[in-house]
Each structure stands twice: as C-alpha cells, then as structure tokens.
C-alpha cells in the first residue's frame with residue numbers, strides 16, 4: 001500500500017469525470033474558452049490528475065489568502081503554494097467571468113478542451129503580499145519577477161471538471177499520474193518509497209545519496225524529476241531525461257523507478273519544499289529527500305542568497321507532524337579520492353581529502369571537451385551530456401559583416417566561406433546582401449523599417465543555423481546599430497556572434513565601384529542609397545574592424561580566422 005494522499009482522498013478528476021466524458025466534451029464546445037499558458041497548463045495537469053490533492057480546481061480567494069498568509073487552505077489543511085488562474089480585465093469581460101459562470105480551459109498547443117471551470121470568484125490579488133510571504137519578496141526572485149511581469153492582474157477561483165488529459169509526445173511511457181504510479185508501486189510490491197526531486201542532470205553523488213536514503217529507510221527509490229518548467233538556463237528536460245535513463249541501470253536491480261513530473265517550479269525554497277513533499281505524498285511516496293538549498297534560485301545580482309541553505313529543511317521540519325510524508329534531510333555528497341567513496345559533507349573527518357566538480361566547472365569542461373572523470377559521473381551519462389553540449393569546435397557561430405555598398409564585404413565573405421570549407425567539420429552558409437534581397441526579402445525596399453526587417457530576417461535564419469552547429473556568414477549593409485544589436489542578441493542565444501565592420505572609406509567604395517551603382521545614386525536614380533542619401537551608423541562595438549583600401553582580402557580573412565581560432569571554434573580533435 002502506498003502512502004495515503006494529502007487530505008485522504010486522491011482527487012483524480014480525470015477518473016472521476018470519465019463516465020461523463022461525452023456530456024462534458026459536448027458542453028465544453030459551447031462555452032466561452034480560455035487558452036492556458038504553459039505554466040497554467042502545468043498546474044492544470046497536476047490538478048486534474050490529483051498531483052495537487054486536495055485541490056479540485058484553482059484557488060478561490062479564501063483558499064488563496066490562507067495559503068499566502070499561513071500555508072493553509074480554508075479547510076485548515078496544509079498547503080504552501082498558491083495555485084491560481086490569472087486573467088486580465090479584458091478576459092473577464094470577454095468571457096463574462098463571474099460567480100457561477102462556466103468556461104472551457106483549452107490547450108494553446110492543440111486547442112483541445114481540457115476542463116470546465118465553474119467560477120467561484122474573481123479577485124484581485126495583493127501581489128506585493130504574495131511576493132513577500134510566499135517567495136521572500138526579493139524583486140529579482142524569478143517567481144516574483146514572473147508575478148509582476150507575466151501574471152495578469154486578477155485571479156479566477158473555481159472547481160474543475162476534467163474533459164481530456166493533456167497530450168504529451170515525449171517520454172510518454174515515463175509519465176505517471178499519481179494513480180498510475182501508485183498502481184505501479186503496488187505491482188512491484190513497494191510500500192516504502194523515497195522520492196527524489198531534481199531539475200538537474202544526475203551524477204554519481206546523486207546516485208549515492210538516493211541509495212543511502214533508501215538503505216537507511218528500508219525503502220525503494222522514485223527518481224521524480226521535474227519536466228514542466230524549471231529555472232531559466234537549466235539543462236533542457238530532453239537531455240536530462242536521457243541522462244536519468246542512462247543512470248537507472250547503475251542502481252541495484254529493482255531498486256529505483258524513474259517517473260517524470262510535469263510541474264511548473266517556482267523556485268520558492270522553503271514554500272516549495274513543503275509543496276514538493278505534498279506532491280510526492282500524492283504520488284504515493286512515504287519519504288522525500290530535501291537537500292541543501294532545495295528548490296532555491298541561488299543568488300541575486302548582489303551575490304546574496306535568496307534563501308539560507310537549510311531554510312527548506314527547517315520549513316518541512318516545522319510541519320513534519322501534519323505533512324504525512326517523512327522528510328529525509330540530506331547534506332551535499334562529496335567524493336573522497338583516498339577511499340574512492342562518497343560521503344555527506346558534514347560527516348567527513350578533518351584532514352580527509354575531498355574532490356568536487358561544480359556545475360560551472362562541468363559546463364566549462366563540456367564546452368572545451370575536457371575530461372569529465374569517472375569518479376564524478378558515469379561514461380554513459382557524460383556521453384548524453386556531450387551529445388547535447390558539443391565542444392566549441394562543433395558549435396555554430398555567425399559572422400555578420402557590415403559596411404557601405406562595395407566596401408569589399410562580399411569578397412571577404414566569399415573568401416571566408418571557402419577558407420572554412422577547406423577546414424571542414426561544419427556546414428557553412430553564406431548570405432550576401434543581394435542574394436538575401438532576392439530570396440528572403442524580395443518585397444522589401446530601403447527605408448529604415450524595411451532595412452531593419454531585412455536584418456531581423458537574416459538574424460532569425462542565422463540563429464537557427466547557428467543553433468544547429470553551422471557557420472553562418474552574412475554580409476548585408478546593415479547600416480543601423482539597433483538592428484545589428486538585435487541580431488547579436490538573437491544569435492547569442494545559440495552560439496557566438498561576431499560583428500566585422502568593413503570600414504573601407506566611402507570615397508574608396510565609390511571610386512572602385514565597377515557596377516556604377518554609386519553613379520546612379522548620385523544621379524538621383526536610386527533613393528535612400530547608403531552613403532549617398534541615406535545614413536550609415538558606425539558600429540559602436542564591433543569585434544573586428546577591417547579596411548579594404550589598406551588591407552588585402554587574404555589578410556582580412558586571416559584576421560577573422562585568428563579571431564575564431566582564439567575562441568576555440570576551429571580546434572581539431
């Protein structure tokens with residue numbers, strides 16, 4: 001038998017409402033509909049499948065106030081995280097949201113009807129209070145930023161009736177609802193289960209920690225990673241799940257199960273730890289590991305920790321009697337090279353040597369292709385990480401040339417393409433100003449708005465190619481600083497971006513113009529011609545400045561190659 005759910009009854013609304021499916025589906029089609037955001041969908045999924053039991057819907061004002069102020073629902077039951085459905089004033093009037101109204105909640109990805117909400121109340125939350133009480137109030141806290149920047153001004157409370165499950169297309173076999181995982185535990189004959197929450201890849205330390213927890217509590221292990229929303233910048237869940245799958249065979253046979261949790265984390269430290277424990281209890285776990293700085297977002301920009309390292313552990317300890325799931329506090333595990341074992345940091349005798357690789361160090365090693373030792377992680381785990389974090393020599397990048405017409409940027413761009421092709425190892429895409437005007441921007445002219453659009457399109461394509469590991473060489477005029485800066489920001493999400501200012505003087509560009517295009521512009525036959533009757537903004541922070549009047553194309557290309565080499569992009573293994 002698994003642990004009873006929070007409040008005693010698993011609120012599996014999908015199972016409850018299945019007998020009325022046809023009727024509810026028909027009604028859902030007739031009601032005003034609200035398209036849910038990604039975060040709202042995560043919350044909805046866990047309300048519908050009972051992961052948030054005893055909730056049967058989004059919180060009304062009474063529940064919300066109780067949870068914000070004292071971690072309690074109106075019934076008095078412990079609950080630490082506000083689960084609310086936010087809407088704007090326009091949506092309230094568009095959908096006619098008022099007590100008693102019924103609306104359909106839809107999935108924005110496929111327009112499927114997921115649930116019908118019967119409105120209990122519509123209320124305006126005190127965001128400052130929520131920010132302070134629930135998350136600690138620091139304006140840089142990701143959940144506080146989300147609250148102020150993304151969350152709408154009103155909340156709608158009300159119970160839900162389930163119409164359809166959310167559709168998932170990734171790792172479907174590993175997604176267990178609470179009822180499914182409980183059945184699975186029963187099948188395996190597990191009655192004591194210690195759940196492990198994670199939003200990071202797992203290495204040897206995590207395997208040791210979970211096995212120790214299992215050993216000391218005579219339990220089996222549920223590896224229960226979050227695959228909904230985690231902290232921005234985290235390793236994507238596709239990579240992480242492949243890591244967990246690779247790690248699983250390293251557990252003694254039959255000891256551990258991997259199940260994915262579609263939770264939208266808030267990074268709420270102590271509040272979140274209580275919430276996580278309740279969710280795991282609903283999934284049938286009897287024990288829950290709470291580590292150092294559990295669900296904490298780290299430090300703010302001043303280097304101050306959002307939470308103390310053990311705040312989460314104190315919080316769960318405070319409610320231990322009513323949580324109904326035993327919390328297993330854990331210290332960080334550290335490697336002891338002399339005995340080739342892992343031990344909790346607080347149990348290491350003075351003078352014993354320890355080794356550790358921080359997350360930052362790990363990322364640096366992945367980037368450079370440097371060794372990741374077996375004492376830290378398993379080769380099969382490292383292999384998965386390396387596949388999604390290729391070394392610099394296999395990462396994509398973009399070189400954007402900017403300069404006057406006939407500045408020589410096209411010749412340099414072509415020569416650079418040939419040089420990179422000679423080196424091999426990457427696909428190289430070349431976008432000359434005129435090709436792009438022909439293929440991608442044929443309807444655009446040369447006023448500022450159109451030029452900005454042209455550069456934005458080049459940047460979009462360049463960013464996608466950079467993401468997939470290609471080298472992109474683009475050579476538009478790109479006369480405006482803002483558009484160049486936007487291009488940089490977009491590409492840098494996925495790889496390196498280098499701006500090369502081809503600063504050949506205008507007179508020289510004009511003098512050597514064999515196409516006669518400057519002459520036409522001077523004769524008034526071309527409007528908005530850069531350098532003649534349209535401005536060129538000199539780049540404020542180019543990565544390189546070159547000049548075709550003074551330098552040969554060959555020497556300029558060599559300079560660029562040296563720049564790329566210095567950044568590790570041309571290394572060979």
Ligand SMILES: Nc1ncnc2c1ncn2[C@@H]1O[C@H](COP(=O)(O)OS(=O)(=O)O)[C@@H](OP(=O)(O)O)[C@H]1O
Pocket residue numbers: 404405406407410432433434436437446450451452454455475476477478479517526527528529530534
């Ligand atoms: N009005 C006007 N101003 C500037 N350039 C003009 C104009 N009309 C046509 N051309 C020719 O169009 C070529 C491509 O321009 P771009 O797409 O690079 O311009 S921009 O970056 O969008 O500003 C560019 O060629 P290259 O310099 O060879 O790229 C110009 O020769």
